[in-house]
Amino acid sequence: MxxxxxxxxxxxxxxxxxxxxxxxxxxxxxxxxxxxxxxxxxxxxxxxxxxxxxxxxxxxxxxxxxxxxxxxxxxxxxxVRRVVREGFAVSFNDGTKTVAIPAETGMWSAGPRVELSGAAVRRLKVAELKDWKQESIEPVVILEGPGAPGMQQGLMRLAEAGAKLVVLVKLPMPLSPQTLEFDDQPKTKLVMLRSSDKDAEELFQSEAALKATAAIAEAGSKSxxxxxxxxxxxxxxxxxxxxxxxxxxxxxxxxxxxxxxxxxxxxxxxxxxxxxxxxxxxxxxxxxxxxxxxxxxxxxxxxxxxxxxxxxxxxxxxxxxxxxxxxxxxxxxxxxxxxxxxxxxxxxxxxxxxxxxxxxxxxxxxxxxxxxxxxxxxxxxxxxxxxxxxxxxxxxxxxxxxxxxxxxxxxxxxxxxxxxxxxxxxxxxxxxxxxxxxxxxxxxxxxxxxxxxxxxxxxxxxxxxxxx
Ligand SMILES: [Zn+2]
CATH class of the missing domain: 3.40.630.10 (Zn peptidases)
Structure with a gap:
């Protein structure tokens, strides 16, 4: 009063x-x-x-x-960091076949160079990220939607734990080919990727254990x-x-x-x-x-x-x-x-x-x-x-x-x-x-x-x- x-x-x-x-x-x-x-x-x-x-x-x-x-x-x-599309080569193997992601079906975020050969793949749902606190993780993560609160912090923890490439499945979060990084903050440590390729989508949504091979160029950078x-x-x-x-x-x-x-x-x-x-x-x-x-x-x-x-x-x-x-x-x-x-x-x-x-x-x-x-x-x-x-x-x-x-x-x-x-x-x-x-x-x-x-x-x- x-x-x-x-x-x-x-x-x-x-x-x-x-x-x-x-x-x-x-x-x-x-x-x-x-x-x-x-x-x-x-x-x-x-x-x-x-x-x-x-x-x-x-x-x-x-x-x-x-x-x-x-x-x-x-x-x-x-x-200002911009994706370099040249040299993109990403494929997954389920033990019987290899599915390559055509570059033209891919959108990915600006980040560091990714170079992997036969790397282990982990599947996670966004909802699991909330309480996810492990110290290390496979280099490649297939992250399935729908989105949930705390996703950004979860992605940061994945990067800290060693994930290099995160493949987004059923996750409509926008991926811009250009990002802005502040010099007073740590640089992005992973690349997020989405593909509209049908064979790849099918493989990501299967239960099969996967191995990944990837080459993605480091994003360009301009101060x-x-x-x-x-x-x-x-x-x-x-x-x-x-x-x-x-x-x-x-x-x-x-x-x-x-x-x-x-x-x-x-x-x-x-x-x-x-x-x-x-x-x-x-x-x-x-x-x-x-x-x-x-x-x-x-x-x-x-x-x-x-x-x-x-x-x-x-x-x-x-x-x-x-x-x-x-x-x-x-x-x-x-x-x-x-x-x-x-x-x-x-x-x-x-x-x-x-x-x-x-x-x-x-x-x-x-x-x-x-x-x-x-x-x-x-x-x-x-x-x-x-x-x-x-x-x-x-x-x-x-x-x-x-x-x-x-x-x-x-x-x-x-x-x-x-x-x-x-x-x-x-x-x-x-x-x-x-x-x-x-x-x-x-x-x-x-x-x-x-x-x-x-x-x-x-x-x-x-x-x-x-x-x-
Ligand atoms: Zn406004």
Whole structure:
């Protein structure tokens, strides 16, 4: 109850704090970031680099301070690795016959060279991986689906135990011929392979004991640099200004498909030029305030969300301010379009993991001021908690959520996600609400906390305890 009254007073007192967001400014930002000139902002690409420069310049215009070292960028060194298809020769023998996998039926992941002759083969189901803790394993593993939680960690344990080649059977997990490896993390030790060859499929699904012979070339490797963009609004309270509310959005998207007919570019206007425009505009509105909130606000634009939350995970591995000083993360996604796949979403916004922390109370208080309805989507709010950059903060103990107008919309991850389709008047309202919510979290006497009872977030609560 104490928190409730505190908030109520604050929200009333703060009614005029964050002024109207500028719909034209939002249009300008989204139309540039989502223009064809930026080629869909793939991670990494020159379009992404140009976007990062632009965001930094907007942070400078807004009067934000740079991050540590006096720079608006947090650089990450990466290697882009690409499968080399030449020299591929993989076959299996069941004691009576040898079945070779034709290269043209194979998809495999970028990794080290694989060279095996008559190697032992082990069969495993994904479900068995969960408790699988042996110290060594055969060099070749046939891994059968369906997929299950913990599969990624299971694959890592297989690599540690000595598996060199993992053949995926009835497992629809995507295998990209190009991967990104961070220089601060161990290199991939195994190659995953899938084949659509009928004879091979039959052999993999049989019970026969198999021996494998394989030659797969080491993936090519090219060094590159990708960047998160950082801007800081310093807090006004001596005692609290070393604490930060993180307001974030990813600025990358899917890039382009140069070999396709017609439109080639995934513009990513709603996903997520809109979220970026909202944080830029929020930064501008908040830095115009006569008195900054008590705590500091850390504005962040992330690379690599579309490739697996890479930029936010990098930040959590290399926090620009200690995690224990981050009090909350409000992440923004898809703040522009109101034409949700479920019907029009005008005048409302969603939060993921709605009741996981006290963040919703601040956003609701802000929404009261701006007349924006804050919605708990019963079906989507929890599953989507893991689907954007806020998910990188939670295991580190930092309470987080993603705010969006829609979950699913008609052009999601399609080339038609273009800037003209956004409802900028509604986006201005959502942006103002998000900024107001960040202001309230940054200015409140209490820190945001995880829900004390929800069993699903026990590990997040424990991580938060460790930060103390
Ligand atoms: Zn997104």
């Amino acid at each position: 104490k928190l409730f009254f505190g908030l109520l007073c604050l929200s009333l007192g703060a009614s005029e704090v964050v002024q109207e967001a500028d719909a034209r400014a939002l249009t300008a930002i989204v139309s540039f970031l989502a223009s064809d000139a930026l080629e869909g902002r793939a991670t990494p690409s020159s379009g992404l680099t140009i976007a990062s420069e632009y965001i930094a310049s907007e942070f400078r215009r807004g009067g934000l301070k740079p991050g540590p070292g006096g720079t608006y960028f947090q650089e990450a060194k990466v290697s 590159d640099t990708v960047r998160n963009v950082i801007g800081i609004l310093p807090g006004s309270d001596e005692a609290l200004k070393d604490e930060y509310v993180v307001m974030s959005a990813h600025y990358d998207h899917l890039g382009a498909a140069p070999n396709e007919e017609g439109d080639k570019i995934f513009n990513g206007a709603n996903d997520n030029a809109s979220g970026v425009a909202s944080i830029i505009e929020s930064a501008r509105l908040m830095s115009k305030l006569p008195v900054a909130p008590k705590r500091s606000v850390l504005f962040m634009a992330f690379f690599g969300e579309e490739r697996g939350l890479l930029g936010s995970r990098y930040l959590v591995r290399h926090p620009v301010v200690p995690l224990k000083q981050m009090v909350a993360n409000l992440n923004l996604e898809q703040t522009g379009r109101t034409d949700s796949s479920e019907g029009p979403n005008v005048g409302q916004a969603n939060l993921t993991g709605y009741h996981f922390s006290t963040i919703h109370m601040y956003v609701e208080a802000a929404g009261k001021e701006t007349e924006l309805k804050i919605v708990k989507h019963e079906k989507f709010n929890e599953p989507f908690f893991m689907a954007s950059d806020n998910a990188s903060f939670a295991p580190g103990g930092v309470p987080s959520t993603t705010m969006s107008v829609t979950y699913e919309f008609p052009d999601y991850h399609k080339k038609g996600d273009e800037w003209e389709k956004i409802d900028y008047a509604n986006m201005a309202k959502v942006t103002r609400t998000a900024a107001q919510a960040v202001y309230l979290m940054a200015d409140a006497p209490e820190r945001v906390v995880w829900d004390a009872f929800e069993p699903k977030i026990k590990s997040y609560r424990e991580a938060a305890e460790k930060l103390k």
